[in-house]
Amino acid sequence: MNVVELKDVKKYYMLGQTRVDALRGVSLAIGQGEFLAIAGPSGSGKSTMLNMFGCIDLPSEGTVRIDGTETEKMTDKELTRYRRTKISFIFQSFNLIPVLNVYENIEFPLLLQRSISRNERSERVMKAIEEVGLLDRVKNKSMELSGGQRQRVAIARALVTKPLIVLADEPTANLDSETGKRIIELMRHINETEKTTFVFSTHDAHIMKEARRVVRILDGRIVAGDANGEG
Ligand code: ADP
Numbered sequence: 001m002n003v004v005e006l007k008d009v010k011k012y013y014m015l016g017q018t019r020v021d022a023l024r025g026v027s028l029a030i031g032q033g034e035f036l037a038i039a040g041p042s043g044s045g046k047s048t049m050l051n052m053f054g055c056i057d058l059p060s061e062g063t064v065r066i067d068g069t070e071t072e073k074m075t076d077k078e079l080t081r082y083r084r085t086k087i088s089f090i091f092q093s094f095n096l097i098p099v100l101n102v103y104e105n106i107e108f109p110l111l112l113q114r115s116i117s118r119n120e121r122s123e124r125v126m127k128a129i130e131e132v133g134l135l136d137r138v139k140n141k142s143m144e145l146s147g148g149q150r151q152r153v154a155i156a157r158a159l160v161t162k163p164l165i166v167l168a169d170e171p172t173a174n175l176d177s178e179t180g181k182r183i184i185e186l187m188r189h190i191n192e193t194e195k196t197t198f199v200f201s202t203h204d205a206h207i208m209k210e211a212r213r214v215v216r217i218l219d220g221r222i223v224a225g226d227a228n229g230e231g
Contacts, residue, residue, distance in 0.1 A: 002065070003165050003197050004053045005029045009062035011048050011220075022048040024220040025062070030165070030199060035191040037211035038201040045220040046201035050167045053199060054087045055079050067164060084112055088158035090168035090200075094150040096142035096157075102129065103138050106156045113161065128156035131190060148179035155186060159196065168200035172207050184210040 011023040022045050030036060030053070038046050051057040052064055055071055064071045067086065071079065088109075096105045106128055110121045129135055132152040142150055151171060158166045168187070172180030184200070184207055191198050200211070208214050215225040 001032050001068075002029045003032050003034075003067060005063075005065040006049075006052060006059075007063045007065070009052055009059045009064060011045075011052065011057070012060050021220050023052070023059070026217075026220070026222055028215060028222060030197065032197055033191070033195045034197050034199070035188055035212045036199045037208045037214045038199060038217060039203065039208045039214050040201075040217035041203055044217045046203075046217060047169055048220075049217065050169050050199065050201055053165065054089060054167050055083050084109075085161060086164040088161060088163040088166045090151070090154045090158050090166065090171045092170040092173040094142075094147070094154050094174075096150055096153055098143045099141065101139050101141050102134055102145070102153050102156075105142055105153055106160055109157060109161050124160050124162075125156075128160045131159065131194075132156045132186060146179075147175050148183060151175065151179075151183050152186065155183070155190070159190065159194070163196070165197045165199065168198065170201050170203070172202065172204065177204075177206060180204070180207060181210065188212075 006026050006028045009023055009026045013020045013022060026049065038049055040046055052059060055066065058071065066082065074082065097108065103125055107121060107125045110116050110124065129138060132155050134149065134152055137145065137149060142153060145153065172183055175183060187198050188210060190196055202208055213225060216223045
């Protein structure tokens with residue numbers, strides 16, 4: 001089953017009178033449980049593509065299907081709910097809330113889901129903290145942590161909602177290469193044990209080697225690695 005499917009997706013932005021073609025017809029299917037890298041140089045369209053997967057942005061042309069449903073046929077309310085419950089993002093700058101501690105940062109997305117009880121919330125938060133190896137940092141504020149530890153918190157925060165897919169936009173870009181490699185290894189370990197689907201973007205050749213499938217993008221087009229897709 002495909003978690004996300006892009007079919008001939010084009011995305012352009014208007015900068016004044018000039019049209020910027022960020023995606024020029026991209027078709028790609030991502031199956032459940034994949035561990036996929038979107039690789040390409042800066043400006044090639046990686047973030048735009050992740051934003052399509054995450055319904056952060058809608059295509060100018062073409063279709064995006066999530067879990068079998070075309071996003072165009074979803075209402076704004078359905079899209080918001082979908083983003084909140086089924087998709088998690090990890091960013092290169094971690095995007096934690098500095099004044100909150102590790103526990104509180106990870107709990108945050110669950111507070112937006114009212115159907116989850118207080119007990120279940122704390123169980124899920126503690127399990128996620130354990131998975132990323134931060135049990136000895138539960139009460140530390142995020143500003144007291146190293147870059148690698150912050151990205152571990154971001155991974156735990158991404159997992160706690162039990163999403164369909166985790167989208168990581170250059171998750172290692174602000175880390176030294178050894179820490180970056182360990183972060184990708186952690187994501188891969190979680191992918192293997194929990195079967196969570198991960199898609200991450202990178203321009204780093206060492207990091208893309210850690211993926212099980214690499215899709216290469218250049219100037220808004222897939223140039224290699226779309227064998228499981230339709231393009
Ligand atoms: P990458 O993530 O590979 O660095 P992006 O997806 O961020 O690439 O950008 C692809 C192209 O689209 C670039 O030329 C970029 O300048 C342009 N672009 C991205 N977002 C916007 C935007 N909001 N407005 C105008 N141009 C944009």
